[in-house]
Amino acid sequence: MNETILRLEPAHIPAAMRLNLLAGWNQTQADWQRVLELEPEGCFGLFRDGLLVSTTTAVCYGRKLAWIGMVLTDPEYRNRGYARRLMEHALAFLEARGVEWIKLDATAMGRPLYRKLGFEDEAPVERWAAVAPAMSPATTGDYVADAELDLRAFGADRSALLARLARGEAAAIPGQGFAFARPGSLAAYFGPCVARSAEAARNLLQWCLGRHAGQPVFWDLLPANEAALALAREFGFERRRELVRMVRRGAAARGSFDHDDSLIYAIAGFEYG
Ligand SMILES: CC(C)(COP(=O)(O)OP(=O)(O)OC[C@H]1O[C@@H](n2cnc3c(N)ncnc32)[C@H](O)[C@@H]1OP(=O)(O)O)[C@@H](O)C(=O)NCCC(=O)NCCS
Incomplete structure (x- = not known):
């Protein structure tokens, strides 16, 4: 039996999608494609006799922050240490790059592993879902990047991610906020949405x-943002899943990681933050 960790490449996407579908996740081939484009050196797979059985991705936002995602093991091959080996591989890659902070959104299944690897809880994250009610789209403008607002909200420069998402469904209210949407395997995905006011977020949601x-x-939100929760309830969304946002300080980290969750109405995705 041969077990090897390799960098994931576009040719591996169908095999990676097999793991997503087994786990009932919402990501599509295009989502895998985007992660691989954003961080071609940071996406890893564990292959057992040539079969992809476990994945982990690490998207870097400069040196300030990396986001771990797509931590998945084929149900037939769980509890053999594969996720741990891939996580340790990804953490060594990030340490070598000098990345200051590492975050992720943990499911209940993943959380024990992350705790053992030094991650601490930062905030709850929740998935809410609804069938979109019939309504006319709110008036918004074409998407224009607002790097200053996003940096204040998220705490790291994710403009490369936002530029890629802007090739799909994107909208903005100049000076007030912006939002994206994209297709999913199970449901359309609302997010990220960053806004200076609940009123702007409401318009972007209606868009x-x-x-x-x-x-x-699907809409993944930080329940500490009570205005986001109120909007979700108002538009008929229901809580489906509860995760925990976790953080790990790298050797290169200085001071604290400043960000403002009250501006974040929808996260970008569990694999992006
Ligand atoms: C979470 C998941 C990736 C773990 O994959 P895995 O390959 O089975 O994990 P490992 O065998 O490397 O186990 C990792 C560690 O976590 C521990 N662990 C795993 N599940 C656990 C649980 N439910 N409770 C306590 N500890 C657990 C293991 O004992 C192991 O600890 P050790 O390294 O000290 O022995 C896998 O269960 C999975 O794909 N789940 C569905 C998708 C998901 O939720 N992914 C996490 C996204 S954040």
Whole structure:
């Protein structure tokens, strides 16, 4: 039996999608493609006799922050240490790059492993879902990047991610906020949405729901942002999953990691933050 860790490449996407589908996750081939484009050196797979059985990705936002995602092991091959080996591999890659902070959104299954690897809880994250009600899309403008707002909200420069997402569904209210939507395997995905006010977030949500009327929509939010929670309830969303955002300080980290969750109405995805 041969077990090897390799860098994931576009040719591995169908095999990676097999793991997503087994886990019932929402990501699509395009999501895998985007992660691989953003961080071609930071996506790893464990192959057992040539079969991809476990994955972990690490998207770097400069040297300030990296986001771990796509931590998945084929159900037939769990509890053999594969996820741990891939996580240790990814952490060594990030340490060698001098990345200051590492975060991730942990499921209940993943959390024990992350705790053992030095991650600490930062904040709850929740998935909410609804069938988008029929409504006319709210008036928003074309997407224009607002790097200053996003940096204040998220704490690291994720403009490369946002530029890629802007090739899909994207909208902005100049000076007030922006939002994206994208297709998923199970439901359309609302996020990220960063806004200076609940009113702007409401318009951006209505923009998304109006485009996806009658379709299932997933929305991952930080429940500490009570205005986001209130909007989710108002538009008929229900809580589906509870995760925990976790953080690990790298050797290169100085001071604290400043960010402002009250500006974040929808996260970008569990694999992006
Ligand atoms: C979470 C997941 C990736 C773990 O994969 P795995 O390859 O089975 O994990 P490992 O065998 O490397 O186990 C990792 C460690 O966590 C421990 N662990 C795993 N599940 C656990 C649980 N439910 N409770 C306590 N400890 C657990 C293992 O004992 C092991 O500890 P050790 O290294 O000290 O022996 C896998 O269960 C999975 O794909 N789950 C569905 C998708 C998911 O939730 N992914 C996490 C996203 S954040």
